[in-house]
Amino acid sequence: MFTVAALYHFTRFDDPAALQGPLLELCQSHKVMGTLLLANEGVNGTIAGDRGSIDTVLAQIRALPGCADLEHKESTATVAPFHRMKVRLKKEIVTMGQPDVDPVARVGNYVDPADWNDLISAPDVAVIDTRNDYEVAIGTFEGAVDPETKSFGEFPEWWEKNKHRFHNKRVAMFCTGGIRCEKSTNYLLGQGVEDVYHLKGGILKYLEEVPQEDSKWDGECFVFDARVSVGHGLAEGPHILCHACRRPIVPEDRAHPAFEQGVSCHYCIDETTEEDKGRFRERQKQMQLAKERGTHHIGGL
Numbered sequence: 001m002f003t004v005a006a007l008y009h010f011t012r013f014d015d016p017a018a019l020q021g022p023l024l025e026l027c028q029s030h031k032v033m034g035t036l037l038l039a040n041e042g043v044n045g046t047i048a049g050d051r052g053s054i055d056t057v058l059a060q061i062r063a064l065p066g067c068a069d070l071e072h073k074e075s076t077a078t079v080a081p082f083h084r085m086k087v088r089l090k091k092e093i094v095t096m097g098q099p100d101v102d103p104v105a106r107v108g109n110y111v112d113p114a115d116w117n118d119l120i121s122a123p124d125v126a127v128i129d130t131r132n133d134y135e136v137a138i139g140t141f142e143g144a145v146d147p148e149t150k151s152f153g154e155f156p157e158w159w160e161k162n163k164h165r166f167h168n169k170r171v172a173m174f175c176t177g178g179i180r181c182e183k184s185t186n187y188l189l190g191q192g193v194e195d196v197y198h199l200k201g202g203i204l205k206y207l208e209e210v211p212q213e214d215s216k217w218d219g220e221c222f223v224f225d226a227r228v229s230v231g232h233g234l235a236e237g238p239h240i241l242c243h244a245c246r247r248p249i250v251p252e253d254r255a256h257p258a259f260e261q262g263v264s265c266h267y268c269i270d271e272t273t274e275e276d277k278g279r280f281r282e283r284q285k286q287m288q289l290a291k292e293r294g295t296h297h298i299g300g301l
């Protein structure tokens with residue numbers, strides 16, 4: 001059984017590059033796999049390993065400047081969710097493309113999972129899902145607005161075009177683990193929206209703490225690892241990943257005429273050229289050969 005830790009923390013790193021090597025070395029020495037992103041604005045990522053190793057890495061991250069009160073969310077996986085460890089330097093730990101957005105300065109009002117249902121049931125509250133369209137497609141909160149964005153960087157433009165819909169409304173936003181809402185709530189506050197709220201700990205914390213019989217969540221929650229989706233109690237969901245477009249599909253979708261392992265699914269069959277599909281077939285062939293050798297191909301998860 002693998003312990004999976006999802007984490008983020010906004011703080012000021014003067015020299016994130018100086019942190020990269022030691023973090024990578026620590027993770028590799030403890031056989032921790034996953035991805036950590038470092039930027040001047042903080043750290044973000046998901047890692048997996050045995051219990052003791054995850055505790056060791058989390059302790060090291062909390063020892064970084066300004067990270068003492070870092071919170072993380074845990075779940076488990078029956079198979080390794082990741083097959084390598086990456087520590088990357090980025091301009092932003094979650095890309096919004098708004099240089100004036102600063103979650104360290106201020107964010108919206110945090111709402112605990114236990115209080116979320118009452119908030120989003122109020123008639124003067126508009127609920128916005130800040131995730132990407134393929135994430136929303138497999139699960140969201142009842143009555144939530146789907147901006148239909150393909151990337152988080154599209155959210156400001158969507159808001160500008162749709163803000164009239166939320167006049168005289170309190171705005172409640174949510175995302176997978178909470179990080180996107182740190183930026184989106186700061187952005188809305190900067191746009192003059194006064195009453196802004198976000199789900200503390202994100203969907204993952206809600207699914208962990210709120211009993212299914214009391215839940216207003218419908219479907220599964222997409223996660224960025226080999227589990228693909230989780231449900232109530234953070235149990236692994238039924239979804240698999242199309243290795244061509246990286247969208248979540250259910251096992252029954254394999255029977256669709258458009259599905260070809262590693263090459264296409266019914267979502268992306270018309271989005272790629274025959275040349276693309278040829279490259280995907282070769283990649284899939286190499287992955288299968290690696291599997292037969294008992295190794296892992298770099299193009300896999």
